[in-house]
Amino acid sequence: MKMAFSYLCVAFGVLAMVGAEPAMAQEPTAKVGMTVQSIRGKPHPSRTGTDLDKADFISLDVSAKVQVYNGTPADGKDWPATMVSRPSGCTATMIGPRVMLTAAHCVENGASVMFFIAGKTRTATCTHHEKYSAAYDNAQTSANWAATSADYAVCVVPEADRVSGVLLEVVGAGPLFGNGETVRLLGFGCNGTTIDSDGYGTLRTAAAGIEALPAAPNNYFVTDWSKGGFGHAKGGVVCPGDSGGAVYWPVSGVRRIVALNSRTGVTADGRTLIGKSYLSSVLTESANQFLNRFSTAENGGICGLRPGVEGCRQ
Numbered sequence: 001m002k003m004a005f006s007y008l009c010v011a012f013g014v015l016a017m018v019g020a021e022p023a024m025a026q027e028p029t030a031k032v033g034m035t036v037q038s039i040r041g042k043p044h045p046s047r048t049g050t051d052l053d054k055a056d057f058i059s060l061d062v063s064a065k066v067q068v069y070n071g072t073p074a075d076g077k078d079w080p081a082t083m084v085s086r087p088s089g090c091t092a093t094m095i096g097p098r099v100m101l102t103a104a105h106c107v108e109n110g111a112s113v114m115f116f117i118a119g120k121t122r123t124a125t126c127t128h129h130e131k132y133s134a135a136y137d138n139a140q141t142s143a144n145w146a147a148t149s150a151d152y153a154v155c156v157v158p159e160a161d162r163v164s165g166v167l168l169e170v171v172g173a174g175p176l177f178g179n180g181e182t183v184r185l186l187g188f189g190c191n192g193t194t195i196d197s198d199g200y201g202t203l204r205t206a207a208a209g210i211e212a213l214p215a216a217p218n219n220y221f222v223t224d225w226s227k228g229g230f231g232h233a234k235g236g237v238v239c240p241g242d243s244g245g246a247v248y249w250p251v252s253g254v255r256r257i258v259a260l261n262s263r264t265g266v267t268a269d270g271r272t273l274i275g276k277s278y279l280s281s282v283l284t285e286s287a288n289q290f291l292n293r294f295s296t297a298e299n300g301g302i303c304g305l306r307p308g309v310e311g312c313r314q
Contacts, residue, residue, distance in 0.1 A: 080166040091187040091245030097300035100155040102244030124155035146217040151280040171304035172256030187242025206236020225275035
């Protein structure tokens, strides 16, 4: 079976390779052999022009119990620092009073995003990891794969928009775990077996088993939905809209962010999910150095990277 890769700006996901490196296509409708479908910076096709209004933000505020494909019910009130960012429709997470974390492919370097949290619509200015590049998508050569895996963007809100009153998520440090462990996927993406599946805008969670670890300069964890999954035969996989969402370990107890949703695996048709997720690890030295640049006193610090940060979950 031939496979490809797809960006997740609106879902959980990444492709698996069979004897070849994955490749990407820039346009969502493009299908060229082994290429990947990129929906970077574009809303999910099921959404309408109302995506950017405040009512839409409020409707996406985490507040109710939801169910994930092949997962179990998750109480949205347990994830108050998780939200949708606009205009991409990606998932994002507050990790400090002024610091939001999402995927680099969800936003242009230096651009602004908008999101709704703690009863207020806010803006933030985003910075890509210095090694991130979309050249893999454009040149379609495996030489650019490591740069693609540096899929991190930190977005800083003005002091006037500092977030308070919600529990902020904590970034992990160190290796923490190895192959065979199970991580928790989380995001506002679609819920089905193809990248055009419905369900975008509902927060979902599922488990996935780690089958490959990052090996410098590649930052990707690879998960497979056939390994683990809250007692189900299959675990979860990221789908468009899940891009930028945080990945947690362990799946219960004192959780830490260990990666970000980056890509999902698809078959040669460029649409059908194969159950592989590519997750940009925040535990690598490269990611840690990048995040620490923003964990300053001026920004209020980042939970897990600086002592004394206000509002952290643990």
